[in-house]
Amino acid sequence: MNNFKTESFDLNRAFLLDSSHPPSSIVTKLHPLNKIMAEGQIHEDIPLLVMELDNQAIAFITPQLAYQHIVQGVLNGQAWLVSFCSICNGGAVFSPLVDDEVYSFQEGGFYDAMVLLYDVQSGSYWDHLTGNCLYGSLVGKELKRLSNLLHMSLRQVLAAYPDALLALSALPEQQQTEAEEDEAWRKASEPEWSKGLVKTLGVEDNRLPRLNMGLGVWTETTRRYYPVAQLYAMNNVLIDMVDGQRLITYIDPLSGTPGAFFTDASQAEWQHNILQLNNGDSMRDMVIFDANMMLKRPQRPFQLFVRWYSFALKFPNCEIYGQPVNTQG
Known part of the structure; x- marks a missing residue:
């Protein structure tokens, strides 16, 4: 199902990265969330983002996912792709299958003041919220949406999903510092935007303030x-x-x-x-x-x-x- 707006891609507004950019995080192992908590590897007040596949919840530490933007993995043989943008605060869960092949995605730049997805196989750029291919040889293709990506607390996740799994990524110290800075920026009510970011925006709807x-x-x-x-x-x-x-x-x-x-x-x-x-x-x-x-x-x-x-x-x-x-x- 796709009720999202589709339009021609304005290359003049886009800030594009290519395959030379570091790849997305590939999750090879999911950890029981209650075990990670019992071992003290995660704090009770840490915010989480949660997806659900076949009644199995997978949680992500919000500051980590906000820093990485894109994470891929497999659960019970089903490939999944999660995106999250700290600028718009929105995220989505898709299947990375394109024509029955699992594609590899990574950060592709920014458009409409939101992160873009980039697939390594075709070099195409995709909308991180709609799953639509916006630019490249796969324009017209659409990724299948698998789940909501809900903001939850650790307590809420364990109450709703006692068997939840955690996609835990160990960031180097410098990246962890940057992730914490990004998280503070994400949570600000009026984060400062650069002129370059504003340039990527399309025509805005002014019925509400931009950052509402x-x-x-x-x-x-x-x-x-x-x-x-x-x-x-x-x-x-x-x-x-x-x-x-x-x-x-x-x-x-x-x-x-x-x-x-x-x-x-x-x-x-x-x-x-x-x-x-x-x-x-x-x-x-x-x-x-x-x-x-x-x-x-x-x-x-x-x-x-x-x-x-x-x-x-x-x-x-x-x-x-x-x-x-x-x-x-």
Whole structure:
């Protein structure tokens, strides 16, 4: 499924790297997250990014992935590719299969103020959020999306996925320092942009400030952005209608990150750290239980915790929760 904007690639705006750039990180071994924690190799307050394949969660240390941008690996015979951009704060999970061959991807530069993917086999450049080939001999190809990439805390991951695996990369000291600097920049509300980065942008949607943070949600027919400030104003939770289904969009009070899932409940409120729904379900640490305290796996739409400019460039004329539908463009 691809509801993203497609357009001709503007080479004048692109900052391109080629195969001489260092390759992406290839994960050859995944470690049990609970074991890594027990050994003291990871701190409780470290932010994580989490993907899910066939009910198996794989977690990445956010500062490491923000520094590496691209990581590839294999789980139970299935190849996967993860991308994350510290500029837009968005990430995605794809299959790296192109015409039934596993391609090798690495950082390819920047376009629309977001990281580009570059495949070594054909020398083509790909959009890191859509999986579309933008420039090169494979234009028209699209990588298959495998999973959301969710922002979670260590506590949340272990609660939701006790058997989660960790893709742990040992960075040299200098790279670790740079990764920590990148992480501070990523988390800043108004990080400073260089003129070169601004030059890569396309036509922006000025309905919200460029660096506004929010949760972008999309389905076959709906593209909607929920500003974090709007969620805070509604006591960190709201129930919306998306494609005829109720969607709960929330901000977790402990991690401060938003998320969304479908429900049949019509009311929800936070009671301390527990989100209580009027259908008997409850959520704590992103784990949902029914009225009998049995674990439930919620249906989550595709979603991105990103800066406004990024979602708006990929979904022109998208809806903004609480604002009239934009009919321009």
